[in-house]
Amino acid sequence: MKIYTITIVVVLLLCACAADANAVRLNRDTASDPLSGSTGYGERLPVPGEKSLEALIAKEIWKLYKIDIPDSDIHVVERQDTGQATAASYSLTYQKVPYAGLIIGYRSNEKWYKLSMDIMKVYRDMRVQTADSGGAASLPNQHRDGLAFRSVYGYVHDPNIRQIRIEYQGGRISTLLLAEGQSIYMDSNIEPEQREQEKQQNQQNQQFEQLLRITMYSANGKVLYDRDYSPDGQAEI
Numbered sequence: 001m002k003i004y005t006i007t008i009v010v011v012l013l014l015c016a017c018a019a020d021a022n023a024v025r026l027n028r029d030t031a032s033d034p035l036s037g038s039t040g041y042g043e044r045l046p047v048p049g050e051k052s053l054e055a056l057i058a059k060e061i062w063k064l065y066k067i068d069i070p071d072s073d074i075h076v077v078e079r080q081d082t083g084q085a086t087a088a089s090y091s092l093t094y095q096k097v098p099y100a101g102l103i104i105g106y107r108s109n110e111k112w113y114k115l116s117m118d119i120m121k122v123y124r125d126m127r128v129q130t131a132d133s134g135g136a137a138s139l140p141n142q143h144r145d146g147l148a149f150r151s152v153y154g155y156v157h158d159p160n161i162r163q164i165r166i167e168y169q170g171g172r173i174s175t176l177l178l179a180e181g182q183s184i185y186m187d188s189n190i191e192p193e194q195r196e197q198e199k200q201q202n203q204q205n206q207q208f209e210q211l212l213r214i215t216m217y218s219a220n221g222k223v224l225y226d227r228d229y230s231p232d233g234q235a236e237i
Contacts, residue, residue: 035065035099035119049111049140053079053088056112057103061119069094077184084139085115087188089153098122100184102131102153106139113140115147122155128225130154132211136193146193150209153186156216161224163217169210169230 050056054074061069069092079088087104101119105112115137123129134150152166156178164176166187174187189209216225 035061035067035094035121049108049113051111053086053090053103053105053112056105056114057090057092057101057117060103060114060117067094077182078186080186080188080190082190084145084192085147085149085190087149087151087186087190089184089186091184098124100129100153100155102133102151102186102188104137104149104151104188104190106141108141115139116149118151118153120155124157126155127157128154128161128214128216128227130214130227132229134209147190148193149188149190151186151188152211152214153184153188156183156185158216158224160218161216162219163221165213165215165217166211167213167215169212 050059053076054071057074058069058071061067074090074092077089077091079086085104085106087102089102092099099119100122103117104115106115116135118131118133120129120131130152131154132152136146136148139145139147162178164185166174176185176187178185211229213229214227215223218224
C-alpha cells in the first residue's frame, strides 16, 4: 500500500511570498521540489499583463523561482472560461522533469493577469496525482470585483482512465471526460466573491467547496480508481 501525505502549501519556496495562499497537496509532499507550490490567492494589487496565458505562466515562474521557461515550452491543455475569469491547466518540462499546473487568469484589453497559479511535479510511479486549492482575488479592473474559486486538478498515469467523477460536500458533482492521450484533468468553480454579510448568511453552504470523493472509470464505465477525501474516508482502490 502506498502512503500519501497531505501538505498545506501556504508559502512558496525560494523566498516567494503570496498573500492568503491556501492549497492542499493531496498525493505527495512536494516541499523539496523547486517548482511545486501555489500563489496568488487574495492578491489585491494590479500587475502588468501578458499577451498570452503561456507568457503569463512563464513570467510567474521566473518571478517566483528565477527559472527561465520559454513560452513555447509551456502547453495549455484545457481551459474553462466563466466570462470573468479563465482557469487553464498546463504542462511543462524543466531539466527533463515533467510538471503539471493550473492558472486562473483574467483577460482585459488583450492582456492576461494572474489571479492564482499552482504547479506540481509529475511522479511517474504514481497512478493518480491530485491537487485541491481555493481562494479569492480581486480583478484588476476599475471596480475591483472579487472572485472566489475552488479548483481540483491532477495527472492520470493510467491510459485506461477516460472518465472522472468529482464530488464535493454540499452536493455539487462534476463529470470529466478525458480525450485519448490526455493526462492532465481539471475542474474549477469560479463565482463572484460574496460580501461579508452574505458570507455570514450562507455559512451553511461553505461545505460546497470541500472535495469529498474522486472516482475514475474506463471508457465502458469500470471503476479503476476511487478515493474518499472525507475526514473518515477509506484508502483508495
